[in-house]
Amino acid sequence: SVNPDLASERQTASFNVEELTAWLDGGAEHTRIRRAVVEAIQSDPVFSRENQYFQSQNERYEAAVRKAVHLQKKMREMGWTENGPEFKYIYRALSGDVAFLLQRVFMRSILVLGSDKQIARWIPLASQYRVIGSYAQTELGHGTYLQGLETTAVFDTTTQEFILNTPTVSAMKWWPGDMGRSATHTVVFAQLFIHGKCYGVHPFIVQIRSLQDHSLCPGITAGDIGPKMNFEHSDNGYLMLQKVHVPRENMLSKFCEVQPDGTYVRWGSQKINYFPMTTVRISIISDEVIMPLMKACTIAIRYSAVRRQSKLKPGEQEAKILDYQTQQEKLLPQLAAAYAFHFINNYLQELLDRGYGEIERKNFDTLPELHAFSSGFKAMVSQYCTSAVEICLRACGGHGYSLLSGLPSLYTRILASCIYEGENTILLLQTARFLIKCFMAASAGQPVPPSVTYLAAVKPGKCPAKNKLDFLSPAIYTEAYQHTAVRLISSTAAKLQDLIQSGVKKYDAWNQCTVQLVQAAKAHCHYIAVKNFAETVEKLEATAGIQKIMKHLCDLFALHGIFSNAGVFLHDGYISGTQMDMATGSYLDLLAVIRPDAVPLVDAFDFTDKSLNSALGSYDGQVYQRLYEWAQKSPTNKQISPAYEKYLKPLLHNTLSKL
Amino acid sequence: SVNPDLASERQTASFNVEELTAWLDGGAEHTRIRRAVVEAIQSDPVFSRENQYFQSQNERYEAAVRKAVHLQKKMREMGWTENGPEFKYIYRALSGDVAFLLQRVFMRSILVLGSDKQIARWIPLASQYRVIGSYAQTELGHGTYLQGLETTAVFDTTTQEFILNTPTVSAMKWWPGDMGRSATHTVVFAQLFIHGKCYGVHPFIVQIRSLQDHSLCPGITAGDIGPKMNFEHSDNGYLMLQKVHVPRENMLSKFCEVQPDGTYVRWGSQKINYFPMTTVRISIISDEVIMPLMKACTIAIRYSAVRRQSKLKPGEQEAKILDYQTQQEKLLPQLAAAYAFHFINNYLQELLDRGYGEIERKNFDTLPELHAFSSGFKAMVSQYCTSAVEICLRACGGHGYSLLSGLPSLYTRILASCIYEGENTILLLQTARFLIKCFMAASAGQPVPPSVTYLAAVKPGKCPAKNKLDFLSPAIYTEAYQHTAVRLISSTAAKLQDLIQSGVKKYDAWNQCTVQLVQAAKAHCHYIAVKNFAETVEKLEATAGIQKIMKHLCDLFALHGIFSNAGVFLHDGYISGTQMDMATGSYLDLLAVIRPDAVPLVDAFDFTDKSLNSALGSYDGQVYQRLYEWAQKSPTNKQISPAYEKYLKPLLHNTLSKL
Numbered sequence A, B: 001s002v003n004p005d006l007a008s009e010r011q012t013a014s015f016n017v018e019e020l021t022a023w024l025d026g027g028a029e030h031t032r033i034r035r036a037v038v039e040a041i042q043s044d045p046v047f048s049r050e051n052q053y054f055q056s057q058n059e060r061y062e063a064a065v066r067k068a069v070h071l072q073k074k075m076r077e078m079g080w081t082e083n084g085p086e087f088k089y090i091y092r093a094l095s096g097d098v099a100f101l102l103q104r105v106f107m108r109s110i111l112v113l114g115s116d117k118q119i120a121r122w123i124p125l126a127s128q129y130r131v132i133g134s135y136a137q138t139e140l141g142h143g144t145y146l147q148g149l150e151t152t153a154v155f156d157t158t159t160q161e162f163i164l165n166t167p168t169v170s171a172m173k174w175w176p177g178d179m180g181r182s183a184t185h186t187v188v189f190a191q192l193f194i195h196g197k198c199y200g201v202h203p204f205i206v207q208i209r210s211l212q213d214h215s216l217c218p219g220i221t222a223g224d225i226g227p228k229m230n231f232e233h234s235d236n237g238y239l240m241l242q243k244v245h246v247p248r249e250n251m252l253s254k255f256c257e258v259q260p261d262g263t264y265v266r267w268g269s270q271k272i273n274y275f276p277m278t279t280v281r282i283s284i285i286s287d288e289v290i291m292p293l294m295k296a297c298t299i300a301i302r303y304s305a306v307r308r309q310s311k312l313k314p315g316e317q318e319a320k321i322l323d324y325q326t327q328q329e330k331l332l333p334q335l336a337a338a339y340a341f342h343f344i345n346n347y348l349q350e351l352l353d354r355g356y357g358e359i360e361r362k363n364f365d366t367l368p369e370l371h372a373f374s375s376g377f378k379a380m381v382s383q384y385c386t387s388a389v390e391i392c393l394r395a396c397g398g399h400g401y402s403l404l405s406g407l408p409s410l411y412t413r414i415l416a417s418c419i420y421e422g423e424n425t426i427l428l429l430q431t432a433r434f435l436i437k438c439f440m441a442a443s444a445g446q447p448v449p450p451s452v453t454y455l456a457a458v459k460p461g462k463c464p465a466k467n468k469l470d471f472l473s474p475a476i477y478t479e480a481y482q483h484t485a486v487r488l489i490s491s492t493a494a495k496l497q498d499l500i501q502s503g504v505k506k507y508d509a510w511n512q513c514t515v516q517l518v519q520a521a522k523a524h525c526h527y528i529a530v531k532n533f534a535e536t537v538e539k540l541e542a543t544a545g546i547q548k549i550m551k552h553l554c555d556l557f558a559l560h561g562i563f564s565n566a567g568v569f570l571h572d573g574y575i576s577g578t579q580m581d582m583a584t585g586s587y588l589d590l591l592a593v594i595r596p597d598a599v600p601l602v603d604a605f606d607f608t609d610k611s612l613n614s615a616l617g618s619y620d621g622q623v624y625q626r627l628y629e630w631a632q633k634s635p636t637n638k639q640i641s642p643a644y645e646k647y648l649k650p651l652l653h654n655t656l657s658k659l
Helices: A004-011 A017-025 A028-041 A057-077 A088-093 A102-113 A114-126 A271-306 A327-360 A367-395 A397-401 A407-416 A424-443 A448-457 A468-472 A473-499 A504-540 A544-564 A566-569 A577-603 A623-633 A642-652 B004-013 B016-027 B028-042 B057-078 B088-092 B101-111 B116-127 B273-307 B325-360 B366-394 B397-401 B407-416 B424-443 B450-456 B468-472 B476-499 B505-538 B542-563 B567-568 B577-603 B623-632 B643-654
Strands: A133-135 A153-155 A162-166 A185-194 A196-208 A220-224 A237-241 A242-248 A256-258 A264-266 B133-136 B150-158 B160-164 B185-193 B197-207 B220-224 B237-241 B246-247 B256-258 B264-266
Touching: A004 A271, A004 A577, A017 A028, A017 A544, A017 A577, A028 A057, A028 A088, A028 B160, A057 A088, A057 B643, A088 A271, A102 A114, A102 A185, A102 A196, A102 A271, A133 B150, A162 A185, A162 A196, A185 A237, A185 B407, A196 A242, A196 B237, A220 A242, A220 B623, A237 B088, A237 B325, A271 A327, A271 A367, A271 A397, A271 A407, A271 A577, A327 A367, A327 A504, A327 A544, A327 A577, A327 B424, A327 B505, A367 A397, A367 A407, A367 A424, A367 A448, A367 A504, A397 A407, A407 B407, A407 B577, A424 A448, A424 A473, A424 A504, A424 B325, A448 A473, A468 A473, A468 A577, A468 B150, A473 A504, A473 A566, A504 B325, A504 B577, A544 A566, A544 A577, A566 A577, A566 B567, A623 B220, A642 B057, B004 B273, B004 B577, B016 B028, B016 B542, B016 B577, B028 B057, B028 B088, B057 B088, B088 B273, B101 B116, B101 B133, B101 B185, B101 B197, B101 B273, B101 B366, B160 B185, B197 B246, B273 B325, B273 B366, B273 B407, B273 B505, B273 B577, B325 B366, B325 B505, B325 B542, B325 B577, B366 B397, B366 B407, B366 B424, B366 B450, B366 B505, B397 B407, B424 B450, B424 B476, B468 B476, B468 B542, B468 B577, B476 B505, B505 B542, B542 B567, B542 B577, B567 B577
Parallel strands: A133 A185, A153 A185, B133 B185, B150 B185
Antiparallel strands: A153 A162, A162 A242, A185 A196, A220 A237, A256 A264, B150 B160, B160 B246, B185 B197, B220 B237, B256 B264
């Protein structure tokens, strides 16, 4: 039965939850397919996550392999294909704890970087799982800076082979997924040497384990890199190569080739190399960043409607903690952000689809913009959502700290998204470089991509808001965000030029501006996120109820940003202190306005209890009963600890030697 | 051998590291004793933490019990006593992974709340470990709000016993340390009922396990609450009481008593009950909050001096990541904060000692101030340091995410300090209540405690800084912090009064101001921290080198706060936009000034490699070698996973049924 404290929250929804869910899914038909996939996966005991919080790294790895293998079977049974409408929901249904995710990266790198012949040879093997692939780029000593990779591949004209080598400990491949224990093959990135000359980093297909008995191939040292904050199910690995011979045909050669005599030939555009990274970053935002935040909001908000603590009004029952302003101010802005980023994800997908269309017409002009946007938003959204999940965790007090709440694993997992596929600070600096370039171009009257034409429109001006209600106008706050983004970009560009003109070397000047450049890039992304949310609400074709609550969330997202980053809005007086008080007033008022819809708004995300895997977040709100039931299953309660006989008993019976 | 990149950092220190260490310890003699304790503990293999990152919850519990038992022996051997100078270093040397820490809380609660007879009976038993005690206050449904506890203790005049009962699932005791598997006794907090009348929450000593065979006593259900983000070594437990009979003598009765006929008698002041909580909070700040941040800074800064990535200047060697402005801006402010909070800890200790002196003279007037300060600083410092440790972790990129870096366990552990011993938001609101009260009193010309007399000095005014260098004047920035704190407290007090005057009920008005009250309380603590740092530097009797670098750190701590919370300084124009640019300029310049001393500044914290337990942070800087060595010890590399035979082999050999 549903806890009455949660049931009552659902009776007062100002909108139709099912309608909102369908809209978020992109239509009721998508909702239907998604639910069917989730049901098929979650009703299958092989995919159970029931004991996940009690498992060791070894157990989680084994379960992930079991699930990955079973998934192949399941897909055939269900008639799901990689191009079918069901495919994108499988990962959501599994909640990520599955092995061989690198198989797709292995295949994609061959498809993008391999010759037709290589594709014809390897793709069928990989798609039938006759080989298990990994992707060995990162080394112990080098991550985002690829040019610095130390692994070498020396071409030997005599044998027509590349000899791959790990020259130092820091050159060891480190972190690649599926490589520590599973993979039979991997794409190794190494510096190519021919006749003593270095031609830079190139990809090579290298077999690392026997297809017969899985033993390591000659010259290969490989293993698991050990425990991490999360991803225990994944065998992130290390790989050392000692004079490993690889046939000439194994260098991926869509864009370049080493001929038998050692002649190096290169052709085609290299720009397209950015494209796979761009698509990966955008897919991360949805699956690994926004989804966990939606789950964290669901857990924390449902729990806050059930948890009663202390009295708000003397003489009354203890209050739901969601009725305290401080709790609302912790959780509701994170909920608004989850919606904001869901819409930004749609925006990025459209940008990507348009860019891909251009690329197919051999027009690569959109690539810099796409790269800048995917980098900036990957960084900004992952950082924002990681903090947001942590806020949700802390807002649940002690019980949030228990693994059984589901929040710790959401947090430790989303945290990794700030680091992998490009460290966030470096990504933001790439976005900043693009913005500075566009700003200079716009200032000089040159054309810039449509998304950044606003940079040309630098106006000093003041915010026209005259009262609290004015701050609920999207025109007012969007303009404030735009003004701030332009100001931060233009003032940093000016500082950069001043430094260079005063004789500071260009690279030094850049380094001295990087803290502010990062701030400017974030402000740009924040502006686009607010603008996009406001436009989404405006275009929204739905019942009045949904439009209304979405407008409230949009306002909250925007005003939370102004409240939390007040300095950048106040700095040049665009917003005055008095106006900031108005904005703050509107912001705090909104919390109470949205509060009654908080539970319906997370219900609309439509996560099953099995997806949440949380004793605090289940649909029925029976949190205490569930915490107690789940705790009893802990391995710590399955046996009397040997510590009693060994240490406790002699201590208590005072028979410890020499005591 | 020491990595040359780290060795070179130590050759250019602008001060004597050993002298700084001694000063931090409070004198060279303390340093000597500390090192002796650390050496004695860490050279003893029983206390080894070598495999900690690979251990299961069961294994860590067993190790913690083994260490706790061995520690008794060690202390006798070494001649260390609870009152000796060595005692306070033992916990640091062990790095916390030890059981029976609740024994001290059990004993303290008896000493503070028990009658002389109870003390005479229980303290000798507990100090000889003839019983193992716990402290059962928190319930599944109630944490910080003690009045809401649901456990009942009904006095039965016939049997002269209390009958303890857990009336609902939510009334189960939940979280108490050492209770899940170890404790034989616990202090249970329960609502006292006599002849049907409730007398509020009282403490009772309850035996939960047999002293003979450790089996649960009649009516007792107890166990471990399962996995948490950290504290795997601790058996946080649950406890259900079903009509458990406890003799009348077991209610702790220093301040009240139930007489045989059921008459309830109360005497003495209850105010003193605050005092133990206050001392616990202050001890947490040092051991559980500042120490982990110092470790995290040591690891991240040493690693950043060794990690080279990308080129700062074209044509040169790859740069140490510590040479990038963004990396400096991540780490150096956290280092400055570690120093700032070390000094705040000294300040709080002095406040506590003075308060304790007054209490011994039966003067309880300082208790509200002590309570407000210990609450506010526990919250502010734990929140600040938790974020700081997370920044250190993220600043180490992928390797920071590996448990072997030591950073994940520092983070997951310090995070708990935001929750236990009073949830931070609630604590900050208690501080805010004190501040508002003092502000009202000061405004009315009434006397207030010396630490808050500044609240009486409300001046509008403007910051007098005229150039960048002015912001390196402690008078300038301390005044700015003071101004901001007063403004936030006074404006919130005004809002509160306005609301009440406009007819809003007092408790509603309070709730509507809580977001701003929390902000005001933090601003107050931040002001005191900056002021105290500046005064510490001023009073500092040391060589010029140390005074100089401490002054830089103080400036950095203060300016980082202004840069990061620009809005509150700009709000009323106390600092103008132009001045904010000056402050930012000074702030960023300081990073380059402190950079050359970064490694010596963390060396001065004087953590041994065993204390850090980090592959990235060791004194010798051989990070890649150590990561590789440690990873090989992982249990994931100790066996071929059964997943190969079961799932991988049939997949690769294409012999999976039905595939």
